[in-house]
Amino acid sequence: xxxxxxxxxxxxxxxxxxxxxxxxxxxxEFSPYSTLLGAPTSAATLWWNNARRQVGIIGFWDxxxxxxxxxxxxxxDKETFQVMKQYMANGNFTRSxxxxxxxxxxxxxxxxxxxxEAIVNSPKHTLFKPLHRVFDLAILDRFHTFVPGWEIPKNKxxxxxxxxxxxxxxxxxxxxxxxxxxxxxxxxxxxxRLGPGYDxxxxxxxxxxxxxxxxLLHPGEDPDKEQIxxxxxxxxxxxxxxxxxxxxxxxxxxxxxxxxxxxxxxGDPIIVFCPESKDASATQSPDRSQIADDEKDVKLPARLxxxxxxxxxxxSAVSEGIAIDTAVSLAEPxxxxxxxxxxxxxxxxxxxxxxxxxxxxxxxxxIVIEDPFIRQHHQIIxxxxxxxxxxxxxxxxxxxxxxxxxxxxxxxxxLPKLLTIADSLNQFAVILEIKENSNLHDREIRLSNGWTIxxxxxxxxxxxxxxWLQVGANDLDLRPCLETNVDVIRTxx
Numbered sequence: 400x401x402x403x404x405x406x407x408x409x410x411x412x413x414x415x416x417x418x419x420x421x422x423x424x425x426x427x428e429f430s431p432y433s434t435l436l437g438a439p440t441s442a443a444t445l446w447w448n449n450a451r452r453q454v455g456i457i458g459f460w461d462x463x464x465x466x467x468x469x470x471x472x473x474x475x476d477k478e479t480f481q482v483m484k485q486y487m488a489n490g491n492f493t494r495s496x497x498x499x500x501x502x503x504x505x506x507x508x509x510x511x512x513x514x515x516e517a518i519v520n521s522p523k524h525t526l527f528k529p530l531h532r533v534f535d536l537a538i539l540d541r542f543h544t545f546v547p548g549w550e551i552p553k554n555k556x557x558x559x560x561x562x563x564x565x566x567x568x569x570x571x572x573x574x575x576x577x578x579x580x581x582x583x584x585x586x587x588x589x590x591x592r593l594g595p596g597y598d599x600x601x602x603x604x605x606x607x608x609x610x611x612x613x614x615l616l617h618p619g620e621d622p623d624k625e626q627i628x629x630x631x632x633x634x635x636x637x638x639x640x641x642x643x644x645x646x647x648x649x650x651x652x653x654x655x656x657x658x659x660x661x662x663x664x665x666g667d668p669i670i671v672f673c674p675e676s677k678d679a680s681a682t683q684s685p686d687r688s689q690i691a692d693d694e695k696d697v698k699l700p701a702r703l704x705x706x707x708x709x710x711x712x713x714x715s716a717v718s719e720g721i722a723i724d725t726a727v728s729l730a731e732p733x734x735x736x737x738x739x740x741x742x743x744x745x746x747x748x749x750x751x752x753x754x755x756x757x758x759x760x761x762x763x764x765x766i767v768i769e770d771p772f773i774r775q776h777h778q779i780i781x782x783x784x785x786x787x788x789x790x791x792x793x794x795x796x797x798x799x800x801x802x803x804x805x806x807x808x809x810x811x812x813x814l815p816k817l818l819t820i821a822d823s824l825n826q827f828a829v830i831l832e833i834k835e836n837s838n839l840h841d842r843e844i845r846l847s848n849g850w851t852i853x854x855x856x857x858x859x860x861x862x863x864x865x866x867w868l869q870v871g872a873n874d875l876d877l878r879p880c881l882e883t884n885v886d887v888i889r890t891x892x
Contacts, residue, residue, distance in 0.1 A: 426464035430571035433462035437744035442478040447494035464506040467741045469529040487541035519679040525644040543604035544637030577614045594660035608634035635671040745882040751875040752788040760793025763846035770857045771839040773802040774813040781858035797830045849891035856883040
């Protein structure tokens with residue numbers, strides 16, 4: 400018996416629109432054909448491993464999502480993003496003498512800490528503000544859509560469906576089949592009547608977004624004209640949101656044609672706006688002169704700009720015979736630490752102790768470490784590495800280690816090593832106090848300046864190298880990690 404596609408569509412629609420998950424959870428758990436990566440990821444891991452002559456993870460998934468793509472990430476392998484430009488434009492990339500083609504979509508997940516209303520009314524800031532600067536205009540222009548996460552409600556019980564739905568494994572398998580074995584682009588292109596002013600990237604972005612809706616919501620039937628127009632309006636809105644931000648960032652008119660639309664049934668043109676920015680003149684008509692000035696400023700590193708300002712002040716002072724304060728500092732202003740909640744994914748690099756703790760250690764005279772697993776030799780070495788980071792970055796006066804031992808033999812082996820660390824810390828005027836708590840289970844680091852850092856695996860977040868003579872054996876920034884969660888919480892001051 401032929402399937403009733405109207406019933407199937409209703410069940411699919413009910414399954415995907417009534418259950419809301421967190422962004423990271425959706426990409427990591429919704430489908431076995433999607434994966435969530437902690438940024439940054441090396442070119443060898445993502446694209447192509449030259450040593451193994453093997454395609455990276457891009458060749459094995461339907462969706463590759465990058466988590467926490469804000470300024471807090473450490474970008475060590477910029478080649479990753481150079482290859483990304485080619486892949487996002489063409490669906491392939493060149494490595495060595497061969498061209499590699501893959502089918503995985505890319506998604507970028509992050510949070511906006513500022514008010515959306517304030518951003519769209521700001522002449523300077525854009526919705527891409529949280530992104531790391533490595534996401535340049537060339538990459539941003541290849542984004543097909545910008546999903547307004549602020550419009551998606553948080554997961555609550557009333558959002559869960561009480562009707563029939565498909566179990567997630569079945570639904571994921573259906574989506575995988577639709578993604579790999581169906582192509583609705585020609586059908587969608589014939590059905591969509593776009594308005595004037597589209598360049599090739601605009602057209603591709605809009606039509607592919609509509610294709611996604613058709614695949615998901617019409618697995619065995621063709622949508623009618625009104626449904627196509629509904630999907631088309633949403634796709635245009637998502638692409639317009641991208642172009643509006645590009646237009647605010649670019650000092651010329653390259654992205655100025657933001658009034659994208661479509662021709663309704665009778666041929667009447669309909670311009671689609673983004674709800675949050677429709678009445679924001681700073682977004683609809685950005686001040687080009689101010690953008691140009693900002694661009695000039697960005698081209699100079701912050702330290703160099705500071706040096707130029709200081710030299711200019713000194714020159715003026717000398718010419719006017721004014722006494723000069725020789726204690727002028729050329730250092731960059733310290734970065735304001737913020738609360739963070741993120742996941743370090745298996746195989747991710749760029750997470751040394753300094754990158755995790757460095758922003759929070761300054762000003763902490765006392766550090767309390769509660770960790771029941773500082774007893775094996777490699778765990779003690781990790782603790783020593785943290786102490787080195789603390790002395791170098793934060794200069795504490797006292798470190799308190801609270802741990803536990805399984806038996807007296809384990810204590811007899813670990814304690815002399817910890818006391819050796821204590822002796823070496825004394826040379827830097829740091830007191831190490833070791834306490835034992837047999838009921839200790841959780842792990843956290845409390846700083847006297849009001850910050851608490853909780854890491855699921857404590858200091859033991861790194862994979863053991865197969866060979867201690869390979870890159871990453873000593874430089875923890877280059878060492879692949881184990882999977883764990885990190886929570887940085889402001890608890891005082």
